[in-house]
Amino acid sequence: MTRTEPAGTPLGDQFHLYDTTLRDGAQREGISYSVADKLAVARLLDELGVGFIEGGWPGALPKDTEFFARAAAGELVLEHAVLVAFGSTRRAGVAAADDPQVRALLDSRAAVVTLVAKSDLRHIERALRVDVAEACAMVEDTVSFLVGEGRRVFLDAEHFFDGYAHDPDAALRVLDAAGRGGADVVVLCDTNGGALPLGLAETVREVAERTGLRLGIHCQDDTSCAVANSVAAVQAGATHVQCTANGYGERAGNADLFAVTGNLVTKLGLDVLPTGGAAELARVSHALAEIANIAPDTHQAYVGASAFAHKAGLHASAIKVDPLLYNHIDPASVGNDMRVLVTEMAGKASLELKGRELGVDLAGRPGALAGAVRKVKTLEAGGWSFEAADASLELLLRREVAEADDTSPGEPPFTLESYRVVLDHRGDGEVIAEATVKVHVGGERVIATAEGNGPVNALDGALREALVPHLSWLDSVELTDYKVRILTDHAGTDAVTRVLVGSTDGEREWTTVGVHENIVEASWLALCDALVHKSLRQ
């Protein structure tokens, strides 16, 4: 049997930081990840440095089956984390080897499998409709079959805390069955989310003593205690914690990966992330919110834009002199900033660092750096966000450097004179979009028209029509992603729109951003940035 330890985490196999954003997190109302989204989420979680990434339920959901297939085919290369497939134990009265759902777990080629099993007598009897002996056999058989096939197996004991309160013996028998089958960790799940930390910690301590098994914890947030419960369980002896990014999950959600990790690292001193990982918490949190298309919670512990924001009142000067007296930790340690004015990327230091990453040297250019900070702050106050749009940020930084050096940022590959988009819902029910652009390129004025299945598609078509004869490299650029976020809560359609456009030339991928009250103009801005960015690499 192969041991599949999380390779890049400092505590190695001693402590498991286990993420289930892609499975349990996707249960949140409104989240619907595409396979491409799932791959992007997994890459970000791996960059952060979690030990395990639960990718989904292969065999049960076609999208998840495809995700594992594409991951195994080489689309997902993980540095720190191990990919985990989630699934159910065998059905009653069927051999594990003959259960197609169990086979699908093997077919996923994931090295680790997390099985879910009922551990509350009432669920066993009323939902599963078997007795405890058969429930235990289902667990032991399936675990030992998968272990025999070379998989590492964790067991999620569903409804464990309610079950243990109701009938401790039945609940413990299920855990023991998993242990006998060869499961490495049994995960105590507060599936209905009703637990409080003092009682939960006591149960974890008791179960550790009575079973001698390695314990994990999985908490839902129905009492608003999921983070506290997860941390209390670790203090009580659990060495495996299941979380989701930003607490996404069904009902009130799950334990928030970022708050749990922040607490483990800064409060318990547990080295659960690779060097530099903690300082990525804020960035990764916001990037994952973008992919989920959910506005980041500005008041989220550790990573929220307001988490270290102080209203400048009586204590302003005291805070300036002695910031640590007014913050529970150094905000930089989790990649956040103390701030009075809220911006996503305040601070010269972080922008300088980001510039270096993007190949724009701002170190010896205080004028350009100050200008860039001012510009970013102004734009972000108007709804722009560069966290997920490196390519647009790079263009902005280059323009600031050119301005400070009093040089030209380089001729833009084309300039716009005007565009017009017409959308017709005709009397016969057909819907038509048509765009005309007038641009100047290669010393000529070009007019081109294209139809599309929507306003942005038509505009993109017309722009290509006009430019490709002059800029042949443009032909390799494809749009791969298009995201729209309406900013503001109380304005209906009368609001600012932020558009993110993902592009590729077959080798690189880059993302650009546009913001405008008119969605088509916002899209136009992001489209133009995408092409200008490509022209820099010509």
Place this chain on the structure above:
Amino acid sequence: MTRTEPAGTPLGDQFHLYDTTLRDGAQREGISYSVADKLAVARLLDELGVGFIEGGWPGALPKDTEFFARAAAGELVLEHAVLVAFGSTRRAGVAAADDPQVRALLDSRAAVVTLVAKSDLRHIERALRVDVAEACAMVEDTVSFLVGEGRRVFLDAEHFFDGYAHDPDAALRVLDAAGRGGADVVVLCDTNGGALPLGLAETVREVAERTGLRLGIHCQDDTSCAVANSVAAVQAGATHVQCTANGYGERAGNADLFAVTGNLVTKLGLDVLPTGGAAELARVSHALAEIANIAPDTHQAYVGASAFAHKAGLHASAIKVDPLLYNHIDPASVGNDMRVLVTEMAGKASLELKGRELGVDLAGRPGALAGAVRKVKTLEAGGWSFEAADASLELLLRREVAEADDTSPGEPPFTLESYRVVLDHRGDGEVIAEATVKVHVGGERVIATAEGNGPVNALDGALREALVPHLSWLDSVELTDYKVRILTDHAGTDAVTRVLVGSTDGEREWTTVGVHENIVEASWLALCDALVHKSLRQ
């Protein structure tokens, strides 16, 4: 001395549910209460049945001074709660009676005063710049002066947990000084919000033993544990809990009144609200969010719209039989509802359950039910999603019932002949959106044109222009929310767009959905559903 016990709470003075939304909650970025807002907030909190309402800092903030004056003049009549004024102890080297800030507390005519005092040696020395003896004298003098004037006094010991960890003796001396002065409760404050529940509970137990004083708790949410910490403190002996509505507060916020109360009532069995109070939690939470002008957190524990929402799928039939196996409490006990989300995996059981919730009886209509399931599945395969769009789902179900019964679903209030939207980015850089609709309404053909700041805004404007003269009820309908989701894997702008539109008529709110490859057409479909849905309620 008058005892000012919270009159209407079942536990009387034995347990204090203390709200500080109007003072500490107002520290949240973006909240700015008018005096009228503050009066409305206090009335709602009193309806819920909290014991104490901290109204603000009279003398320090003019709005708060006015609030107390208007409350005392009869604008605020409280049935359950006692109003509390918040303020600071006397300045160093000044008699309490001569300190204008202390006098302002008396002038507020509040029967209860909560004084804030530093209890962390580092803050005493570095921010206050006095020694511990003077800090204690400031506390004792001010408390005893106010008690002598007939006020009941609570003491907020700021930065207590950090201070106690740093220098327990200094921290305890401040508490003792308050006790000697005659304070009824000393409130241990986790001002920087860095505490975790197991350690905090231990400290509370220790301090109770060492001082013999009545203890309160005040937690900030910087570790995402404010609710857990507050409840753990109560389990450790605190009998006074300070919270804010929806956890509003500085940085990551405060302990959420609704989650704390939900936990105290349903988990600890503490009778902290008058009869019927708990069932008002959801309503009061949402009303207070409205006043704060902050969108309610749909995933908030106990009171969020999604707090008891299940993606039904496989377990729909089990949930139907035994809902309490899948909810940690009965949702109705906190004024909330279980909701079944119609998702990709919709089956007959969940759709029938959902129909009942929406007032469409599908129980005795197998034909309509089967038709609806087929329809929902087909639409969802095409990118539609009804889980957040009850109003569109209700229309769909009604059409299926009408079809199965061979009746008409009712005349639609209007029909579309055609529309045209023109978007111009002109040579001078200005961006213009203009829409023209041709509709049939009330037996007439109407053509109307409107400009807007984007295509959908213009279309919405033109449609209203055309319809309002014929359908006057339309005038009350407002769009409150507009969400766009691009559904795509690798298709860029060449993808399907899903639009959700939120509407209100001032009384009800409803959400509709539209899906089309053209974003404007998708928005049109959702807009039309919103108006048709309103017409059913005419």
